[in-house]
Amino acid sequence: MWHFKSLISVICGLIYSFPAASSTVLEAVQVGLNNNVSLIASRKGVEESAYNIDVSRSNFLPKISADVKTTWNSSSTRLSGISDNESAYNDHGYGISLSQTLFNLSDIYAYGTSKLDLSIEEVKNEAKTQEIIEQITAQYFEYLKNGAKTRATKAELESSMSRLTQMNRNVSLGNVAASELYEVVAQKEGIANRLRSLHKDKEVILNRLSLLTQYPLIPSQDLKSQVLLTEIPFDKQTDLLGQAMKFNNDIILSQKTLERSFRTLKETGSNFTPNLSANASYRHEDTNNFDLSSNPNATGISDDRSLGLVLTVPITTGGSDYYAYQKNKKTIERNDLLLTDSQNTVKNDVETSILNINDFSQSVFTYETIIKANYSSYKGIKRAHSLGTRTITDLLSAESKLFNSIRDYESAKYDYVIESIKLDRLVGNLSPLSVEKIMLMMDNESTIRHQDIIPEHLKN
Template identity: 45%
Template sequence: MSSVSRTKMMKSSKLLRNTWPFRKSANLRHVISSVLLLGISTSPVHADNLLEVVDAALQNNLALNSAETGLRAAEYDVDINRAKFLPSLNASASTNWNDGKTHQHQAPSLDNGYNNHGVNITLSQTLFNLADIYSHSSAKVDLDIEKLRTEQTRQSIIRDTATTYFEYLKARAQIRATQAEFESSQTRLRLITRNVELGNVAGTERYEVLAQKERTANTLRSLKKDQRIVLTKLETLVLQPVSPDFDLQSAVDFEPIGNQQQRQLNQVMYESDYQLLIAQRQVTQSRQALKETGADFVPSLKGSIGYTYDNTNDATANVFPDKGVTEEAKYALTLDVPILNGGRDYYRYEQNKVNIEKAEIDLEDRKQQSQQSFDEFIYNINDFSASLDSLAEIIKANYASYIGIQKAHKLGTRTITDLLSAESKLFSSIRDYENARYDYIITTLQLNDRIGNLTPVTIGKIAEQMSPMNDSKADSPIPFHLLAQ
């Protein structure tokens, strides 16, 4: 490895919390000529930068609104379980009209109509119930899980919105290069057709140029279709029209992530990855469920105080309370000892023991999946970083080759097939370069999502590296940062 390569690999990419691994580099030597310049007219529209689009998605996205609403509902579960520890007061009142008739053989029938009414007030309090204690703890764990899921949804909205934004820019860059190739093929077709008519070249050369033009036109049509699909997806996430007209600034370089920083980011992942945190809480949740079912075997104690008032107005009554008012106070202390319920509690307890084992297995599986995703993101980011320098050199080499073959074709020493092949290689290398640039950014966003570090602050750091696109930048299919100052 050369000293320059070692120096580059030793540089820190600064991809820690709320940072962005970009650095500006000096502009490369001018490598294009007027032959490849492409004029694209744009209509004036409102330009939305990345941070504005992400903020709009966080405000409007229905999935996030649903998650936040579910969180508010889950907060009441804790209050519902807390109510088991508070006293309950119940009151009831009743009134009855009694109308009776007694038919006698030896005497006249007797009619008896009277009203009795009364009230009852009972104050009760659970003094000890282990199941209620564990149930309350389980409700708090459930709330923690719901909070994590809400934050995970919020981060997913940021990830999906930002990556779709860059997918749109990626498609736009592809269209820009392919449009330039298409217009170049159109110009060549007109020239070759004119030369065939004048008898300067063989007619077969026109067919090769025509075939390449149609292939390019078909590719361009597919790219525009894909761009419309991406824009529709972005507007669905944001729920409003979007015009992504901010792009990465010129002369931005992308660095690899070194070994030391990989270890730091890996540690952050195990502390902040929402999927891991949720899996850990689910293990705790299973253990709480086991404690809750185990409490079904423990006695519970409940106390109550009641007061009853009854007023009976039965004129024919001849037993207590006869005709009059009855007041009664009742004090109760109830000890409930579970003995046997057909084995249901026992099997529930055993089932929850198995559920703990399953939750622990799921947690370990989640750790392995997160680690695998983390490693893949690191490998891809470093591969994109390493490939960008090579792709830049390939563009310059292909351009120089294209210019040379173009001159040789005019002199008659190279065929039209050679020229078309050189042009295809040039524009393919441009598209490969643009793909690597935006894929680096998209993968970095996914990495930040994996380690639980994707926030509006992180997006703001990215937005600082972007600026509005204008006509002068859109004029050339060559990547902007390869242009000389």
């Protein structure tokens, strides 16, 4: 066992030691759809449920059985005054029987329930598929958001370190007081700490992405520096809510679960109805007694044939069928309430997602204005500080505001996309096609990485 576990550990180590492959968001989704373990298990559940239909269908087919037997018999009786009685013979035979259910209401309902169970498993699988697409896409854009914030923080750190070098020179020359150096040091250390946390978060995100896809991937695309992230108008909000009420997988699953409860109630009720079945059998027996003088009738060949109809009328089972029927009625009431709860939850989630998307859209425009203002303010304060009319505190504050607004701006863009994917899942139409539409807003990641931290359209 130890060697087996060691082998598994080596194999897993080799798998995760493979170099990470660059991929677009659509490629990452496709890899995940092919390799995600929970999704593969969900598909196996659909296949398993499909076999239950065949199991239920078998109740409508005849049941045939056959048997063959052989028995060796030997007996010996010691008698007083007369001859002993001994016999030894072989008894063998074979038979075949057939039975066919002609009418059983429970089997009919059970067959319909098995088909409904397959439909439920298919809905669960579709829900799991959309969930995996959402999770992979979300982690993909979380990685990109982390990268954008990291680039801004690195630029801020470089600026802070350059300023610290200059301040050390000024202090040594006696041009500025040493107290001003402490503010610069504190700011630099705070930025370095933030950057370290971002690097840690990056590894966590990549690990989650690898877990979802079962393969080490690195995003190769990023959002364009200038994309149009529009709000969702009111009329479209109404349409989205209507689609969600029809196509959301949680609602569909609740509806089918309620439907199954009604079928289960019918199955239970069918236990009170009579059943009709037919049977036929044939039996051949051959008994060979070696001692014919003692019992001539012990030898013979017999052939038995029978045909029959059986009508079974249930009378009572101690009340178990009655209580099961009452229990299933309560199950229907419970599932009906759960359906209402699912509808209310989905309605709230869709409305919340729309509000978030519209808020992120407005935030992007707002942060663009803020970045322009902070950039102009930073340049002015930097110039004033070089002339000695503004303090180092003013300059550090202006720089922090600028970079914070850049990070907030980048976060709003990626959060907008992540929330849009979530909305597609809530509406029930999330698919690789949805991901392809998002890719229209993306470009090669390497070209984005080397662009200026402050987008060109925000420097004017």
